[in-house]
Amino acid sequence: MSDPVAPAFVLIRPQMGENIGASARAMWNFGLDRMRLVTPRDGWPNPSAVALASGAGRLLDGAQVFEKVAEAVSDCTYVYATTARPRELTKPVLTPEAAMRDAAARVATGERVAVMFGPERAGMENEDIARASAIVTVDVNPDFPSINLAQCVLLLAYEWRRATHEALPERLEGQRTDLATRLEIERLGDHYEERLDEAGFFFPATKAEGMRLNLRNLWSRLPLTQADVQMLHGMLRQMIRWKERG
């Protein structure tokens, strides 16, 4: 379940039930479940919203419906308005990342925040934006700026989770336990150098030293695990057996 004071996402006059359902899914994908609706065009509840929400229907059951934007955010201390077009209204303009980091900081100090999303086509009206504390704008391709409602919800919910959860470790899986030791790498290098020497690989003599160096450097440079090293030993041993079978 989500944090009871996590941001409420407020869909203002949404038109298509499908987009409400898809928005619910996008919210719940990132652990948000406080949905609010302001006069959805096709009334409420909406069967096509339920059809699209599969798995996140609980958000629709719990959604609060309001007559006016002001009522929908009345309990909040800070409200973000998502808008594509720049407006004249003087207000902080934030990226989704900056906005959700700001929201996380506010929630941590006991504030209640909401993110408002306008209707599919028109987007938010200035009258509604005037009720926001700050504007959130997604930096999109100016040649193709139209992102749909559920996509905008997805990006804000994604940034909320990024702001409030530790990112995945960025590492080579198994690095901590499985990487080969330098000794294992040295032995691997020895094994290949010996056998390739027998095989006449280091030829001509004038280039042999450089070739040995490059081969030794290759093994040392690569992020080889112990399993990799075992496989590389095994490959070489098998080639030898093959040769000896003639």
Place this chain on the structure above:
Amino acid sequence: MSDPVAPAFVLIRPQMGENIGASARAMWNFGLDRMRLVTPRDGWPNPSAVALASGAGRLLDGAQVFEKVAEAVSDCTYVYATTARPRELTKPVLTPEAAMRDAAARVATGERVAVMFGPERAGMENEDIARASAIVTVDVNPDFPSINLAQCVLLLAYEWRRATHEALPERLEGQRTDLATRLEIERLGDHYEERLDEAGFFFPATKAEGMRLNLRNLWSRLPLTQADVQMLHGMLRQMIRWKERG
């Protein structure tokens, strides 16, 4: 128009044309337009993809279609595989943000990169992931992890724009333009697999498939230069000559 060396997004065996169209929109929303398809289920071109792509249809017209994953990424030096489930294959695991920052740094040094997306339901198969350089996983709500194909494409495209509209990260490891392409890696993998097969390396039969997968994954994972690849081919060829001399 997008940067000609911006990442290619590769949709592997996509099922619904609608999802291909929505993915094209999501890419173009963030300025990416190099789409590649591997055996789309309903053939190509696909009218329902066109219907959904409205405004981004140009990406579908320009989409390249391939028979095999290996062919779709053959010209790339670094390939990311998006996957929800953790896999056994040893590979770096990155967040979308880290992956697209890494991609931006690679592109800035002349590399060609691709991001692979699996089919709607099943996601990517290990055989395909074994051909990737790194894995990208979106940190989602464990109680509701299912995000759809176009949403996953949207998040990666969004992170690409974030990564490239800020100062580019420092080079990772100096000059990378001499890294082997995926085609060169594929051929290296084929060469070793064929010869080791002759040599009887993939034994017992019950383990052969896993051994082949691990070997393929090894070559894909390592930062091999073109010189490394030539040396590895040369080593194998020399072992063969040695065997044949008896």
